[in-house]
Amino acid sequence: MRKLIVSSLVTADGIHGDPHLWAGEYSDEEAATAWLDALIKSDAFLMGKNTYELFAQMWGDPQGPYLQRMYDMPKYVYSSTLTKADWNNTTIVSGDPVAAxxxxxxxxxxxxxxxxxxxxxxxxxxxxxxxxxxxxxNPVVLGTGTPLFRQGKRVNLRLESVSQRGNGVATLVYVPAA
Structure with a gap:
């Protein structure tokens, strides 16, 4: 069975909204290499409507190996309102995303x-x-914005690994607790 990985950029104060406005200065060569490696191991990219609209606009014209991989790979957009997807190799899934x-x-x-x-x-x-x-x-405090977590069901996790890049960005990898 395939592994599903959810990866989210967040500030030190827990904000994840609009990372294109604050994460750029931390998107260095070390990050680009790690992101490309992760995409090479992936054979599909999943997203909601908002992410699709942002990425299709920002990355519709691929430049470099990372964006080319994103452009070429199969992409699934889970949306009940989106009716058309122009970004290369994109499929709209309008039904229950959990089942799909x-x-x-x-x-x-x-x-x-x-x-x-x-x-x-x-x-x-x-x-x-x-x-x-x-x-x-990411080592930045915004003080305002959309927090990473919203109200929802409790999910117990176990810390699998921690890594740090030279610019102070730390990646915490969690897996479901047994």
């Missing part, structure tokens, strides 16, 4: 990747489909 992802996990060999921790990521975690939750903590 449960089925997708049984197909293929590569990882499934989700960026961010919006409604899709939270729903997948709460329904036992997430194999790894990567919380990428």
């Amino acid at each position: 992802v449960r089925e997708l996990k049984t197909q293929g060999d590569g990882d499934l990747m989700v960026y961010g921790y919006g409604r899709l990521g939270q729903s997948l975690l709460e329904n036992g489909l997430v194999d790894e939750l990567h919380v990428v903590v």
Whole structure:
């Protein structure tokens, strides 16, 4: 069965909203190499409507190996309102995302990747489909914005690993507690 990885950028004070406005200065070569390695191990990228609209706009014209990989790989957008997807190799899934992802996990060999921790990521975690939750903590305090976690069901996690990049970004990898 495929592994589902949810990876979210977050500030030191727990804000994850609008990372394109605050995470750029921490997106160095070390990060780009790690992100590309993770995408190479993945054979599909999953996202909600908001992430799709942002990424399709920002990364519609791939430049470099990371963006080319993102452009080429199969992408699934879980949305009940989106009717058209123009970004290369994108499929809209309008039904129950939990059921659809449960089925997708049984197909293929590569990882499934989700960026961010919006409604899709939270729903997948709460329904036992997430194999790894990567919380990428950036050394900045914003003081305001959308917090990483919202009200929801309790999910017990176990810290699997911690890594730190030279610029102070720390990645905490959690797995579901047994």
